[in-house]
Amino acid sequence: xxxxxxHTLAGDRITISAEQASRFAKGxxxxxxxxxxxDARRFCVPGDLLFAMVLARFGLSQRMExxxxxxVGDGTPLRFREHEDGVIRVCDDADKCYLEVSRGGETTHxxxxxxxxxxxxxxxxxxxxxxxxxxxxxxKGVMFNPRRPLVIYDSMGFSLERLEGLTPALELLxxxxxxxxxxxxxxxxxxxxxxxxxxxxxxxxxxVSGLCDYDAEAMNEIVDEFYRLKAAYEAWSLSI
Numbered sequence: 001x002x003x004x005x006x007h008t009l010a011g012d013r014i015t016i017s018a019e020q021a022s023r024f025a026k027g028x029x030x031x032x033x034x035x036x037x038x039d040a041r042r043f044c045v046p047g048d049l050l051f052a053m054v055l056a057r058f059g060l061s062q063r064m065e066x067x068x069x070x071x072v073g074d075g076t077p078l079r080f081r082e083h084e085d086g087v088i089r090v091c092d093d094a095d096k097c098y099l100e101v102s103r104g105g106e107t108t109h110x111x112x113x114x115x116x117x118x119x120x121x122x123x124x125x126x127x128x129x130x131x132x133x134x135x136x137x138x139x140k141g142v143m144f145n146p147r148r149p150l151v152i153y154d155s156m157g158f159s160l161e162r163l164e165g166l167t168p169a170l171e172l173l174x175x176x177x178x179x180x181x182x183x184x185x186x187x188x189x190x191x192x193x194x195x196x197x198x199x200x201x202x203x204x205x206x207x208v209s210g211l212c213d214y215d216a217e218a219m220n221e222i223v224d225e226f227y228r229l230k231a232a233y234e235a236w237s238l239s240i
Contacts, residue, residue, distance in 0.1 A: 002115055002119075005020070006024040006028075007020060007053065012079060013077040013078060014078045014080065015078070016045050016072065017075055018074040021038075021044075021046060022038050024046060024049045024052075025046045025048075025049070026230075027233075028052075028122055028123075028126075029122045029125060030123060030126040030127065032226050035149075035151075042150075043074055044073065045071075045072040045076075047066075047068045047099075048153075050068075050098065051066060051121070051122070051156070052118045052122060053080065053090075054099070056114065057080050058088055058101075059114065060113060061103035061104065061107040062105025062107075062162075063160070064101060064102070065156075065157040066156050067101075067155045068099055069097050069099065069100065070097070070098045078098070086103075087101065087102050088100070088101040088102075106163055108166075113163065113166050116167065123170075124172075128188075128206060129151065132188055133177075133206075133208070135175075137208075139177070140177050140179055140184070140214075142177075142211045142212065142213065144208050144209070144210055145210040145211075145212055146215070146218040146219075146222055149222065150208070151206055153204075153206060155204070155205045156204040156205065158192065158200055158202030160199055160200035161199045161200055165194070165195075166199070168194055169193045170190050171191050172190050173190055173191050174189045177208075181211070182210055182212075183208070183209060183211065184207070184211050185205065186205065186206040186207075188205075189201070189202070190202050
């Protein structure tokens, strides 16, 4: 399974180290958010890795809703369980819940289909910054604190017309940013295609905290750092 290198299984608990999480963020999602760096003061496991683990363990359903409730730290033992109410919950040993997933319709456990959908969505999702967020923030005249950029994964959901023969591709349909004081809610809406035919739609919500006035010079420095990190990681991955 392609996720094996990004988690450790011990009994019924899964742990994800900071190094594993960072490797997934950069290598699979193309996500260079500093909050996923192993040495980050406020490190957290990428929500997309939790998303991928749920699909790997429970399959891909036609309708799924993911609610990210808390940030997962380095090496936190997690239990992935489907409860009597039909909701999948990812919790720690103190029953602190990090993710809730509801689903409906048919479900496939076809590994090729599940992996293809996972990789497709995660690659789309990893483009939050600068691809989607920068133009929205520039338009609204706001940005995150350049010294402490914080973008939190709030929720996502999708609906598929069918699962059989799925060769998915995701395309951004619309994006918006609603500013409320120091907080911004970003909505990214996407279509899901297969073989050139639309087979579903979905959306993703992000929360941007600590908003301040847009500073083009500061933003350009952050974007330059993003591409520097990207180039450094790609050079490193080619050398091993």
